Amino acid sequence: MHPDYLCHQEQPLPVRLKPETVALLKRIQRQFDKNPSGFHMSWWKRQEGVGYTNPGQASFNPCGTTCCIGGWAAELSGKSILYLLPGNLHSPEYVYNSQSYYAEILGIDVDKGWRLFHQEQWPQGFRENYDEAEKSGNHEAMASVAIQRIQHFIDTHGEE
Numbered sequence: 001m002h003p004d005y006l007c008h009q010e011q012p013l014p015v016r017l018k019p020e021t022v023a024l025l026k027r028i029q030r031q032f033d034k035n036p037s038g039f040h041m042s043w044w045k046r047q048e049g050v051g052y053t054n055p056g057q058a059s060f061n062p063c064g065t066t067c068c069i070g071g072w073a074a075e076l077s078g079k080s081i082l083y084l085l086p087g088n089l090h091s092p093e094y095v096y097n098s099q100s101y102y103a104e105i106l107g108i109d110v111d112k113g114w115r116l117f118h119q120e121q122w123p124q125g126f127r128e129n130y131d132e133a134e135k136s137g138n139h140e141a142m143a144s145v146a147i148q149r150i151q152h153f154i155d156t157h158g159e160e
Contacts, residue, residue, distance in 0.1 A: 070102030
C-alpha cells in the first residue's frame with residue numbers, strides 16, 4: 001500500500017504576473033477611474049482624425065482619446081498604438097498581431113491577453129455587466145466593470 005503523498009499529483013501553480021505588469025495594470029485602473037469617458041472596449045485607440053476613426057468622428061473623451069485596456073497599456077507606457085501596425089483591421093492576422101503586441105507591452109502571454117483584451121472572453125459576470133453598461137451608454141459603469149475585471153485578472157494571475 002502506497003502512502004497518500006506518493007499518489008497525490010500536485011497541480012501546477014499559476015504563473016505569477018510580473019511586478020511591472022501589475023504596476024501597469026494598476027495605472028490603467030487609475031486612468032479608468034479618473035477618466036471613465038476615455039475608456040471603451042471597442043477600440044484599441046480612437047482619436048479624432050487618427051487611426052481607424054473616420055475624420056470628424058469624435059471620441060467620447062474630452063481630451064480626444066479613447067482606448068481599451070490594451071490601448072491604454074500602450075498609451076501609458078509610451079508605445080505605439082494599433083494604427084501604426086500593418087494589416088487589415090478585420091483580418092485574423094491583424095487581430096492576432098495587435099493582441100500579441102499589446103500582450104508583450106503588458107508582459108503577458110497571448111492567451112492571457114485574449115482573456116483580458118476581449119470582453120467576450122471575460123468571466124460571465126464581468127461580461128454581462130459590461131454589456132449592460134455599454135448598452136445604456138454609461139461610461140462610469142463601463143469603466144467600473146473594467147477596473148473590477150482588471151483586479152480579478154491580477155488576483156487570478158491572468159488565469160481568469
